[in-house]
Amino acid sequence: MGQKVHPLGLRLGITQKHRSVWFSKFDNYPRLILEDKNIRSYIFKKYSKAHIIDVLIKRYRTTQNIETKEPIDLVEVSINTALPSKILNRKNTKESLTELKSILENICYKERLNKNLPKVEIILNVFKVEDIYSEASVLADYLIQQLEERVPFRSALKKTLNRTRFTKLKGIKIQISGRLNGAEIARTEWVRKGRVPLQTLRADINYSYKTAKTIYGILGIKVWLFKGEKT
Template sequence: MGQKVNPISFRLQVHKNWDSRWFANKRDFSKWLAEDIQIREVIEKKFASRPTIDRIEIERSANQVTVTIHTAKAGVVIGRGGAGVQELKTQLEKIASLPVRINIEEVKRPELSAKLVAENIARQLERRINFRRATKMAAQNTINAGAKGIRIEVAGRLNNAEMARREKIIEGSVPLHTLRADIDFHSARAECAGVGIVGVKVWIYKGERSDA
């Protein structure tokens, strides 16, 4: 039986960091954790129609909550004249127990983000695009963007088949056991009409980290 470990949690404190960074006592911990989950859900839901959000980082200090949104399309998040950010801030301050500050950081190469690649494939599968075409194009674009390797797995009733199966494509090398290896990972779900849910998993190897 295979023992699967999330590649990001496996590398925490080696060269990856937590997406939520704060320290709480026993009384506040569960409340702050629930707030973090709600904040992420609100942001993801707001931009669910197109895959633009790469990562959401939350930091708490004594007097404010800082939410940093890493996105492929900063203009979509900011909105016309900053209206989008202001509206989002109002929504988040209803959830958070402290004032909220929002930072927007643009992702220069969305092809190297496992989350964006996985969600892009999932949206294509929902539009009934052939899974082989979607995965091959995504893998090629990622390699062309400078990745050392990519592995994509899709599982479910692929191409309207009666029986669910798992298919994978690997380009380049993806050394999952090497802690120095900078590997990004994400899983997404495609809710396909008539065949149910198809799962998509993406691993992207960006090279070895010298600081590990």
């Protein structure tokens, strides 16, 4: 039986970069990984309609607060999104950034409470992604929206493929698993357009896995995009 490998993890260091960039002592790794997970979970859950593509986290060396002289850990959080207006308030961008920054700092503070660890200071960046239909997570979100509105899955697949007509993608593959159109027996259906060479390590593959919650149950959605080969 063929074993499945995550297409992004397989290409780390070749065409993909790490989403978390930091180095620490061995004893601190579990705590910092949990902090990263909690930060990402909050952002993806809070701004589920913002079509967030990824959240990059960088940690810097422990420094001192200029005013209080207390040690602090600097953490840079960069959010790449298709709709930054869903995160930032157009009338008061600074206030919405400050509010999100304080919430993320409190999330980290809970993990460090009673452990004599330095406080965290968040540096927050929000970037807009221009070519949104060249991102697998955006296409997966669009397909989820169609399926949850009870659009037949074949029509939803065609509409999703049509969204990529004017992009520079070399290939796309979409797979849906579950009780499709309310069928009693779950099955898997997929559609492909162009080339998607998952065995080629130098292939620039963009991948996303999400779930759609329908009245018949949960549908698993996988999207692979092939953007070309990197030399």
